[in-house]
Amino acid sequence: MTSTDYLLLILGMGLVTYLPRWIPLFFLTRRKLPSKIIDWLDLIPAAILSALLIPALVTGGEPLQFTLFRPHLWVAVPTFLFAWWTRSLGGTVVLGMFLFWIVEKIMV
Amino acid sequence: MKEDVNKNDFGIFSILNKGIWEAWPICLGYIPIGIAFGVLAQKAGLTPMEIGLMSLIVFAGSSQFIAVSMISAGASMGAIIMTTFAVNLRHLLMSSSLSVFLKEVSRLKLTLFAYGVTDESFAVNYVRFKEGGWDPDSALVVNHLPNLTWIAATIMGGYGGQFIPAGAFGIDYALIAMFICLLVFQLKAWKYVLTAILSGTLAVILSLALPGNWYIVLASVIAATIVVMIVKKSGEENADDID
Numbered sequence: 001m002t003s004t005d006y007l008l009l010i011l012g013m014g015l016v017t018y019l020p021r022w023i024p025l026f027f028l029t030r031r032k033l034p035s036k037i038i039d040w041l042d043l044i045p046a047a048i049l050s051a052l053l054i055p056a057l058v059t060g061g062e063p064l065q066f067t068l069f070r071p072h073l074w075v076a077v078p079t080f081l082f083a084w085w086t087r088s089l090g091g092t093v094v095l096g097m098f099l100f101w102i103v104e105k106i107m108v
Numbered sequence: 109m110k111e112d113v114n115k116n117d118f119g120i121f122s123i124l125n126k127g128i129w130e131a132w133p134i135c136l137g138y139i140p141i142g143i144a145f146g147v148l149a150q151k152a153g154l155t156p157m158e159i160g161l162m163s164l165i166v167f168a169g170s171s172q173f174i175a176v177s178m179i180s181a182g183a184s185m186g187a188i189i190m191t192t193f194a195v196n197l198r199h200l201l202m203s204s205s206l207s208v209f210l211k212e213v214s215r216l217k218l219t220l221f222a223y224g225v226t227d228e229s230f231a232v233n234y235v236r237f238k239e240g241g242w243d244p245d246s247a248l249v250v251n252h253l254p255n256l257t258w259i260a261a262t263i264m265g266g267y268g269g270q271f272i273p274a275g276a277f278g279i280d281y282a283l284i285a286m287f288i289c290l291l292v293f294q295l296k297a298w299k300y301v302l303t304a305i306l307s308g309t310l311a312v313i314l315s316l317a318l319p320g321n322w323y324i325v326l327a328s329v330i331a332a333t334i335v336v337m338i339v340k341k342s343g344e345e346n347a348d349d350i351d
Contacts, residue, residue, distance in 0.1 A: 001179065005185065006154075006158060007161075008185065009175075009185050009188060009189070010161060010162045010165045010166060011165065012185065012188075012189040012192075013162070013165070013166045013171065013175060013188065013189055013192040014165035014166050016189055016190075016192050016193035016196065017166050017167070017168045017171065017192060017193075017196045017199070018222065018223060020193075020196060020197050020198075020199045020200035020203070021196075021199045021200075021202075021203050021222040021223065021225040022203070022218075022219060022222035022223075023200070023203070024200060024203035024204040024206075024207050025203045025206065025207050025210060025218045025219075025221060025222045025225075026215060026218055026219065026222070028203075028204055028207035028208075029207045029210050029211050029213065029218060030211075033208070036336070036340075038208065039336055039339070039340075040332055040333065040336045041201075041204055041205045041208065042205075043299065043300065043303045043331075043332040043335055043336060044201050044202075044204075044205050044328060044332050045202075045205060045230070045231065045234045045235075045294055046291065046294040046295065046300040046303045046304045046307070047303050047304070047306075047307035047327070047328035047329075047331045047332045048198065048201065048202065048227070048230075048231075048307075048324065048328045049231055049287055049290055049291040049294060049304070050291060050303070050304035050305070050307040050308035050311065050331075051307045051308065051310070051311035051323065051324045051327040051328050051331075052227060052287055052311075052324060053284065053287040053288060053291055053308065054307075054308030054309070054311055054312055055308075055311050055312050055315040055323070056284055056287075057284070058312055059312060059315060059316065064315065064316055065316070066312065066316060072281070072284060075281065076284070076288055079285050079288050079289075080288050080292065083288055083289040083292040084292050087289075087292070087293070088289075089130070089133050089232075089286065089289050089290070090132065090133055092285050092286070092288065092289035093133045093136065093137070093282055093285045093286050093289070095285070096278070096281050096282070096284065096285025096288065097277060097278035097279060097281050097282055097285060098278060099278070099281075100278035100280070100281035100285075101277055101278030101281075102278075104278065
């Protein structure tokens, strides 16, 4: 791949990434949305976070398989409880990393 | 006069301070992923400058990883761009959700803001806006500080991240822990819990059944639509609650 090709490639990638981020902000902020849509959008964050998180906890390997035996899932339980009680983002991240580090050390 | 100046200084300081406080866990999570990406991209034949340029122009972690693996496999430019589009279409939903809170913001600032909408910045900003006391300028800091971190980390990786041991200090878990906490923030009523369970279950099934990252958009849209219909039907929520 030549330098020009590479530049065209990342410009194309940049455009198709930027437009979905930009279009709703640029156009939706200037009009009133129907309440049904607002109710729906209100559920989207919980849905997306869960869709990003749960597969990372219970799938793994190559090819991808369902599994309940990864440290990612076990560590998630105390991390979840800590987040629930403290509601601290920084604290949860540090605790999660620490527990994951310990569990990986023990398992290796 | 003097008071005004002080107030203004405090304002900027406060905005930066609030933004940085919310952004640091994201930055921490981006460093190992960014370095890992840099190392991989270098092995695919890209220079640190090309790597930095991609991070600057595209700024979307998972699609950058996919693009590099497709470049090594000799895929066509069109295929790589289409895949990038599919992977990043989910940001359409996130920007739509955020738009509710950004009514007063100028179009120039919205254009700048859009560039930094990611899974992580979205989740943090959405929660803070929902709680109240959050402002678009702090949100802008949350969008762009991780962006700078990402660019720097990917270039560092390009120069030789192989010297950093893999999985040091459990840093691979930083983003997962962050998602856990952000999800907890979202679980304010039964309908959110139901949405999360449904979406998570669908995402697992779909991620195993479908190639790529389509499962994120699909699972979220299906789950939110089903729960909205259930809530409407059960009449638990007054249809007139939003004026």
